[in-house]
Amino acid sequence: MDISPGTWNSSFGGAGSGGGSLSGPWYSTHKTQLLGALLAAASNFLISVSLNIQKCAHLRLVCRAEQKPYYRSKLWWCGITLLGLGELGNFTAYGFAPITLVAPLGCVSVTGSAFISVFFLKRTMRTADILGGTLTITGIYLLVTFTPNVPQELTARQVQNYLVSWPFLVYSIVEIIIFCILLYFYKRKAVKHIMVLLMMVALLASLTVIAVKAVSSMIALSVNGKMQLTHSIFYIMSVLMATSCAFQIKFLNQAMHLYEATAVVPINFVFFTTSAIISGVIFYREFQSATLLSVFMFLFGCLLSFLGVIIIARNKKEGHLQIPFIDCGHIPGQKLTGKIQPDSHSSCYGTLNKEDDSVKRQS
Known part of the structure; x- marks a missing residue:
């Protein structure tokens, strides 16, 4: 892990990288994961738009004299459609970019929601929103610039080799032990602290992103003519993805039911992103050839994104419907x-x- 002038120049788009132009070496080696990053950012922004549209639809229905179910609202269905497109875009992004890049870009959804709510829900823009948004955008720039460049074409055989590698086996055993301990306190001792719930969500999320990355990459290769869907590992990872995602949603909904969203959202983002990065490093070895400078600046970008999300969510008042007595x-x-x-x-x-x-x- 040496830090040379060439590394510095290529990272910042300096003299050695063609001035950062689209024809430079940096773009040539990072264009695939740059496409994934843009797709992930756009998808998360679309998710924030969809959530605000759904919230707006619910508020309009409440204000009507004649009440009707929310699923009969065209505006609500518009929000659901955008949410589906956003999640599909996020799924596709894992086929082009590393987990360590796609997962932290979830901050775009939180930041975008703070600004979009000004237009949809007529909320006032706060100084904390501007500061948090600035930190988040800076963090995103560092994440995209210093993300390790790793091959994104994952064949079924490569996924099988990763699945039985000793680092992942050790990681899986440790994760299962921790999850069982947390589940014991949750079920037997009725401990429903926000940290317990969101740590279980994060542990499940690490398996989810591993499976999503594998499934998305194998589908992308199959579409390009390199059939991977005939391998059993594809269906194993698909089942793992669906199962872990279902339980992840269960515990996350429990946390949202017991605690305010202003507390759940930032903690869940930090836990989820940290867990996803660790799983990407251990399972897919995404930082194996990274320089010390790239690792440091990438982690600094993650820290800025965490701070941005926390600042935006801090002291943010939630709107409650006025229920008559x-x-x-x-x-x-x-x-x-x-x-x-x-x-x-x-x-x-x-x-x-x-x-x-x-x-x-x-x-």
């Missing part, structure tokens, strides 16, 4: 003077206990 004094037969709040998990209002033990629910 029922004054018990206006209910026939009731002498209570308190108020009953609607049950957030039901379409009915809370139970009124009467002295004769008969129970009525007010809808």
Whole structure:
């Protein structure tokens, strides 16, 4: 890992790299992963647009005098369609760029949502949003510039070799032990701390990104004429991808149910990105030939992205729908003077206990 002037120039697009032009050596060697980075950034931005559109659709439905299910809203379906396209773009990006580059670009979704909400949800732009966005953009630039250049054509045989390599086997054993310990505290001890939940999400995410990278790369090779779909490893990785993703969503939804999104989003991003980078380094050996300077600047770019997301999410007030209360004094037969709040998990209002033990629910 030597740091030479040629390395510095090629990293920054200096004299040795053709001035950073599209015809320079840097672009020639990084054009595939640059395409993946642009695709990942655009996909995450599209996801942030879709989430804001869905939120806008829900708010419009609440304000209407005649209520109707959200799935009958054209605006909501528009948001869902964009969300599907964004996730498809993210999946495709793993076939062109390393995990260590695609995973951190999830910060585009958080940053984009902060700015897009100004237009869709009429929220005010904060100084923290501008500062966080600046740090995130700087971090993205460093990530793209100093990401290790590794071959992105992964055949089924290469994936099999990676799967049985001793570094990944050791990593898998350690990860399984940690996950089982966390799951024991979650199930048996009823410990539902945000760190416990999101650490389980991150451990599952490391398997998800490994499988997504393998499946996406094998599909890309098959489309280009090098058939990989006949190998059993393709279907093994597909099942691993679907299973780990399903459980990941389960624990993430649990965290979102128990804690505010302003706390879940930044912690989940940091945990997920860290876990994805570690899995990319161990499984796909993406930093095997990287220079010390590239590793340092890449990690510094990750740190800036983490800080940017945390600053944007910090002290961000969440909008809550105003749910009306029922004054018990206006209910026939009731002498209570308190108020009953609607049950957030039901379409009915809370139970009124009467002295004769008969129970009525007010809808």
